[in-house]
Amino acid sequence: MKNPKNWLTVTFAAVFLAACGSGQKSSDGQDSTATVPPAENDGWVSLFDGETTNGWHTYLRDTVTAAWTAQNGELRFNPELPAEQRGDIVTDGEYENYELELEWQISSGGNSGIIFSVHEAPEFTATYQTGIEMQVLDNIDGADRHDETHLAGTLYDLIGSTEVSKPKPVGEWNLARIRKNNGQITLWLNDVQTADVTIGTPEWEALLNDSKFKDWEGFAKFPKGKIALQDHGNVVAYRNIRIKEL
Template sequence: MKNSKNWLTVAFAVVFLAACGSGQKNEDGQDSTAATDPAAGNDGWVSLFDGQTTNGWHTYLRDTVSAAWTASNGELRFNPDVPREQRGDIVTDGEYENYELELEWQISSGGNSGIIFSVHEVPEFGATYQTGIEMQVLDNIDAGDNKIENHLAGTLYDLIGSTEVSQPKPVGEWNQARIRKNNGQITLWLNDVQTADVTIGTPEWEQVLNASKFKDWEGFAKYPKGKIALQDHGDVVAYRNIRIKEL
């Protein structure tokens, strides 16, 4: 009976190991179960741009993406030479409230653009910036809007920013932008340097808001949940590696 018991033990071990390794392998040799799970191995991050198409985006107050924005070589690029009626800011199809957003941007010489968030897309507001808050994208050296500190690259546009923290890379190089918005607190980073930190509704927020051009704007920063926009400011700009993690 001793041999029979040993045989049963071996047989059980073989079945157990086979069950543990039964996951299908894909062409890369990875477990296909993990590969088909959208949350597996990404720590909650979701891509907002697939690098090849404009899927997931549309031009503000339109159904599709206008011809000025094209996707190729992993970049979402804006061409200002397209007729004006085929231009405009693009926004995400989805809305977000509490999240971290990461992306890279590359601006042309003298260029200006922006990452605008908490955008409330309704016909009553004809532009993304009427409701959305902007992280500035700028060539600090040659852009026309480089004379005001809180208009520089990486700043919370017309609200918070300084020359000390605005440290964009030279034109033609990629900059890393990060936006964290959580329960009204907005924190920005450009190339790993924090450029702004403020919480909507606090005395500090009211102070910077009242000192800005947005002081009397009816819809500005009034909507906690909204879309994310990439701005058509009339200059060549490109974005890539756009991803979000909801908090």
């Protein structure tokens, strides 16, 4: 039987937009081009000032732990620090209907995620217990690459396919976009749509019942929540993080 995670997806269309911004060097010395303008306009608000971790904190803590640092215009995670200095970071604010744009750069074999609609409460010990994830992955060497719904840009463990998961090579920057509006979730990776589904519909329920989240009490139950960047134990960096509330 064909995997319902794939046949339930909508038809995906590639949308090619001209990259904006000037070429620059990434922190590892490689050339890269910013595709998300940092300026705030048309309702867009920056969630990262490029210099500090203001506006963020480690999940269930008051401040950002030492593993996350702001450097060279990036929020960068260092997995080498002890567990008590690590953890997912979340926005101080909560959001319900919005468009979110950011860029990510993953290490070789690396895994991370952009988790949204996170309900921060002591009864939920991790962001992914309530939040929905857009996967960040090295599709070539990442351990999670063997499941199509775990590839880069997918709606993690729900919707994904090799046809639309097209991350750039390790060391280059990828543009992620998430639109969440009245329960409808649409994802794009490098301007290619990777998922589109509405929470509560028969399509959503079928996907959920075929996923690891089937019996999770709090998963995707909170329309308004925080945005998280995941500590999955690998080096990862994020930049040009901005949001536009709808």
